[in-house]
Amino acid sequence: MDRARGPKKATRNLLAIGRYGMTTTTDTTDVYAEQFFKWARILGRDCPAWLHPVRQAALAQFAERGFPTMRDEDWRHTNVAPVASTEFVPAQAHAAKVTPEQIQQFRLRGDDEAVMVFVNGYFAGHLSDVTTLPEGVRGMNLAEALAVDLPVVKEHFARLVKSQDNAFVALNTAFAQDGAVIDIPPDVVVETPIHLLFVATAEEQPVVAHPRNLIVAGDNSSFRVIEHYVALDQGVYFNNAVTELFTGDNLAGDHCKVIRESDQAYHIATLQMRQGRSNRITSQTICLGGALVRNDINPVLDGEGAESSLDGLYMLDGAQHTDNHLCVEHRSPHTSSRECFRGILDGKSRGVFCGRIIVRPGAQKTDAKQSNMNILLSGQAQIDTKPQLEILADDVKCTHGATIGQIDPDAIFYFRSRGIAEDAARNLLVYAFAREGLSSVQDERLRAQLEEVVLSRLPDGELLRGVV
Amino acid sequence: MISAKQQESPILEVKDLHVAIEGHEILKGIDLQVNAGEVHSIMGPNGSGKSTLAQVLAGRDVYEVTRGEIIYKGKNLLDMAPEERACEGVFLAFQYPVGIPGVSTSYFLKTALNAMRKHRGEKELDAVDFLKIAKEKAKLVKMDERLLNRAINDGFSGGEKKRNEVFQLAVLEPALAILDETDSGLDIDALKIAASGVNCMRSSDRAFIVVTHYQRLLNYIVPDFVHVLVDGLIVKSGDKFLALELEEKGYSWIEQEAQRKQLATC
Ligand SMILES: Nc1ncnc2c1ncn2[C@@H]1O[C@H](COP(=O)(O)OP(=O)(O)O)[C@@H](O)[C@H]1O
Ligand SMILES: [Mg+2]
Numbered sequence: 001m002d003r004a005r006g007p008k009k010a011t012r013n014l015l016a017i018g019r020y021g022m023t024t025t026t027d028t029t030d031v032y033a034e035q036f037f038k039w040a041r042i043l044g045r046d047c048p049a050w051l052h053p054v055r056q057a058a059l060a061q062f063a064e065r066g067f068p069t070m071r072d073e074d075w076r077h078t079n080v081a082p083v084a085s086t087e088f089v090p091a092q093a094h095a096a097k098v099t100p101e102q103i104q105q106f107r108l109r110g111d112d113e114a115v116m117v118f119v120n121g122y123f124a125g126h127l128s129d130v131t132t133l134p135e136g137v138r139g140m141n142l143a144e145a146l147a148v149d150l151p152v153v154k155e156h157f158a159r160l161v162k163s164q165d166n167a168f169v170a171l172n173t174a175f176a177q178d179g180a181v182i183d184i185p186p187d188v189v190v191e192t193p194i195h196l197l198f199v200a201t202a203e204e205q206p207v208v209a210h211p212r213n214l215i216v217a218g219d220n221s222s223f224r225v226i227e228h229y230v231a232l233d234q235g236v237y238f239n240n241a242v243t244e245l246f247t248g249d250n251l252a253g254d255h256c257k258v259i260r261e262s263d264q265a266y267h268i269a270t271l272q273m274r275q276g277r278s279n280r281i282t283s284q285t286i287c288l289g290g291a292l293v294r295n296d297i298n299p300v301l302d303g304e305g306a307e308s309s310l311d312g313l314y315m316l317d318g319a320q321h322t323d324n325h326l327c328v329e330h331r332s333p334h335t336s337s338r339e340c341f342r343g344i345l346d347g348k349s350r351g352v353f354c355g356r357i358i359v360r361p362g363a364q365k366t367d368a369k370q371s372n373m374n375i376l377l378s379g380q381a382q383i384d385t386k387p388q389l390e391i392l393a394d395d396v397k398c399t400h401g402a403t404i405g406q407i408d409p410d411a412i413f414y415f416r417s418r419g420i421a422e423d424a425a426r427n428l429l430v431y432a433f434a435r436e437g438l439s440s441v442q443d444e445r446l447r448a449q450l451e452e453v454v455l456s457r458l459p460d461g462e463l464l465r466g467v468v
Numbered sequence: 469m470i471s472a473k474q475q476e477s478p479i480l481e482v483k484d485l486h487v488a489i490e491g492h493e494i495l496k497g498i499d500l501q502v503n504a505g506e507v508h509s510i511m512g513p514n515g516s517g518k519s520t521l522a523q524v525l526a527g528r529d530v531y532e533v534t535r536g537e538i539i540y541k542g543k544n545l546l547d548m549a550p551e552e553r554a555c556e557g558v559f560l561a562f563q564y565p566v567g568i569p570g571v572s573t574s575y576f577l578k579t580a581l582n583a584m585r586k587h588r589g590e591k592e593l594d595a596v597d598f599l600k601i602a603k604e605k606a607k608l609v610k611m612d613e614r615l616l617n618r619a620i621n622d623g624f625s626g627g628e629k630k631r632n633e634v635f636q637l638a639v640l641e642p643a644l645a646i647l648d649e650t651d652s653g654l655d656i657d658a659l660k661i662a663a664s665g666v667n668c669m670r671s672s673d674r675a676f677i678v679v680t681h682y683q684r685l686l687n688y689i690v691p692d693f694v695h696v697l698v699d700g701l702i703v704k705s706g707d708k709f710l711a712l713e714l715e716e717k718g719y720s721w722i723e724q725e726a727q728r729k730q731l732a733t734c
Contacts, residue, residue: 408566409530410566411566411568413526413528413550414562414565414566414568415576415580416527416549416550416551416554417526417527417550417551417553417554417559417560417562418551418554418576418577418580418583418636418640419551419554419555419580419581419583419584419587419640420551420579420580420583421551421583422549422551424579424583428571428579429568429571431570432568432569432570432571432619433570434570435570436569436570439570
C-alpha cells in the first residue's frame with residue numbers, strides 16, 4: 001500500500017532509536033512493527049484516509065518508547081515482560097463459531113438489553129442486538145463505522161488518549177480494528193443498559209486483540225454502558241483495550257467494566273473520559289479474572305461542577321497480578337471526585353493501586369476523596385497502594401486513605417460470640433466486603449452474576465447465599 | 469450472702485479470676501457465683517474492669533487469664549471457643565456492638581440461631597420459620613422490623629445498636645445473658661422497653677449479669693445481687709439497695725473503703 005510506504009521508513013528509523021540501549025532480552029516491539037507493515041493492507045482496507053497518519057504516528061510513538069519497564073514510574077510494580085516477550089498473533093475473525101447458548105450466562109437477560117458481542121475482538125452480529133436502543137442513539141461496531149467513515153469517529157477517535165503517554169494505547173491506536181461506537185445525541189435518556197460483551201475463545205496460538213470503544217454522549221443525556229470481558233475457554237491471550245468516553249454538559253452516565261478473563265490471559269486497558277459541566281459519571285471496575293491485569297482509568301473533569309465517582313473491586317488468588325492506576329484530573333472549579341477501591345488478595349497474588357489526583361490551577365473548591373481498602377487472606381499476597389497528589393490550586397479539599405489488613409478481629413469475635421464458627425465468620429465477612437464493593441454496580445442482573453462469581457470463589461460459598 | 473437456693477444450681481462459678489492484657493493486670497481475683505433464676509448486677513467506675521469480665525466470659529482472646537477458673541454448668545468455660553460457649557448458652561450484649569456492612573441482621577441472626585440449633589441437635593430453621601420468630605421478638609423489644617433487613621449495626625444509632633443486642637438476646641434465648649452497659653445510649657423510653665424485654669425473659673432456668681455504670685437501669689431490671697467492682701476486684705456485694713446507695717453517694721466512698729481495707733490487710 002502506497003500510503004504506508006513513506007512513513008514506513010521513518011518508523012523504522014524511530015524504531016532503531018528506540019531500541020538503542022535497551023536491555024530487555026526478548027521484546028516484541030519490532031515484531032509489532034513488522035506486523036503493522038504486513039497488516040497495513042488489511043488495516044487500511046475499508047478505512048478512511050484520515051486514519052492512516054493517526055495509526056502511523058501511534059506506531060512511531062510505540063516504536064520509539066517500546067514496552068514500559070519497571071523503571072518507568074507508572075509501571076514500577078507491574079512487569080509487562082510476559083506480554084512484551086510473547087509473540088501474539090493477531091486474532092482472526094472467527095466470531096461465527098460462538099453460539100448464543102455459549103454466551104447466555106453472561107447476558108443480562110430480559111428484553112431491555114442492548115448488546116454488542118465481540119469474539120476475540122471482532123464484532124459478532126449474530127450475537128448482538130441493538131434494536132432496543134431508543135431512536136437516534138447509534139450503536140455500531142468500529143469496523144463498520146470506519147468503513148462508512150462515520151463522522152463521529154473521525155471527530156473523536158484518539159482525541160482523548162495520547163499515544164505518547166502509554167505504549168499500549170499507542171499499540172491499540174495503531175492496530176485497533178473493532179470495538180463499539182456508541183453515539184448518544186443531546187437530550188436523550190437511554191434507559192436500556194448498553195452491554196459490550198467481549199468474549200475470548202482459546203486459539204492454537206496466543207492471540208492479541210485491540211478492542212477500541214468510542215462513546216460519545218451529548219448534553220443532557222443519560223446512559224449506562226457495561227464493558228464486560230469474559231472467557232469461554234482457558235488459554236493465553238492478550239486483550240489490549242482502549243475506551244474513550246466523551247461526555248457533554250449536564251448529564252449522568254455510568255460505566256461498568258468487568259474483567260473475567262481466563263487465568264492465563266493478559267488484559268491491559270485504558271479508560272479515558274472527558275466530563276463536561278454539571279456532569280456526573282459513575283464508574284465501576286470489577287477485576288475477577290486474568291493473569292495480569294492493568295487498568296488505567298483517567299477521568300478529566302473539564303467543566304464546572306463535574307463529578308466522578310469511581311468504585312472498584314479486585315478479588316485475586318493464585319499468581320494473579322492486578323494493577324489499577326487512576327488519574328483524576330480536576331480542570332474546573334467546583335468539581336468533585338470520589339474513589340473507593342477494595343481488594344481481596346489470596347494465594348500469591350499481587351495488587352497495585354495508584355491513585356493520582358491532579359488539581360489544575362484555577363480548579364478551586366475541588367473536592368477529592370480517595371480510599372483503598374485491602375484484605376490480605378494469605379501471608380504471601382501483596383498489595384502496593386499509594387496516593388499521588390498534585391495540587392496546584394489553593395482552595396481544595398483532598399482526602400485519601402488506604403488500609404491493608406486482615407478481617408476486623410472485632411467483627412469475627414462478634415460472629416463467634418453468636419455461635420458462628422470462626423471459618424464461617426471469616427468467609428461471611430470476606431463476602432460482605434466483596435458485596436460492598438459490588439454494591440455500586442447499577443444493573444442488578446449483572447450484580448447478581450458477579451455475586452455468584454464471588455461466592456463460587458469462597459469456601460462454603462453455598463452457605464453464604466442470602467446474606468442480604 | 470450465700471442462700472440455700474444459690475447452692476442448688478450454679479450456672480456460673482468464677483473463682484479467683486485474674487486477667488491481664490499486654491502484661492497489665494486488670495482483674496485481680498474475682499469470685500462470683502451466679503445461680504439459675506438470678507439477676508446479678510455488676511457496677512463500678514469506668515475502667516474498673518467490668519467489660520473485661522464480660523468479654524472474658526464470652527471468650528475474647530486478647531485477654532489473658534493468668535489465674536483462676538470459670539465453671540459454666542459444671543464445665544470448664546475457659547476450654548471452650550467463643551462459638552462453643554454461645555452454643556452452650558452464653559450470650560454477651562456488647563457495650564460497643566460492631567457495625568458490619570454487607571451482612572443483614574436477619575441473615576446474621578438466622579445463621580447464629582441455626583448454628584445453635586445444630587449444636588443442640590435440633591432441626592435448622594428455614595427463612596420463613598425464622599422470620600416468624602424474628603418478627604415476634606422484634607415486637608417484644610419494640611424494634612423496628614425494618615432493621616432486620618439492614619446490615620448489622622451499620623449506620624445504626626447508639627440506641628438502635630443496643631436495642632438490636634436485646635433483640636438478639638430475645639431470639640437466641642441463652643441460659644446466661646451478660647449485658648454490658650446496655651443502658652448507655654438508650655433514652656428512658658427505650659431503656660424501659662429493653663428492660664421489659666429482659667424481664668419477660670427472666671425465668672428459673674436462666675441467669676443474667678447486668679453490667680452498668682448507673683443505677684438507672686436497675687429500677688427496671690431489679691437485681692437479686694449487686695456487686696461493686698473497683699480496680700479489678702469486687703469490693704462490695706449486696707442487694708438492690710446497694711445500687712441505690714451508690715446512686716446517692718457515688719463511687720468514691722466505696723473506693724476509699726476499698727483502699728482502707730487493702731491497707732489493713734497489708
Ligand atoms: N484492649 C485493651 N488494651 C489495653 N488496655 C485495655 C484494653 N481493654 C481494657 N483495657 C484497660 O483495662 C481497664 C479496664 O477496662 P474495662 O474492662 O473496659 O473497664 P470498664 O468496662 O469497667 O469501664 C482499663 O484501664 C482499660 O484501659
Ligand atoms: Mg465497659
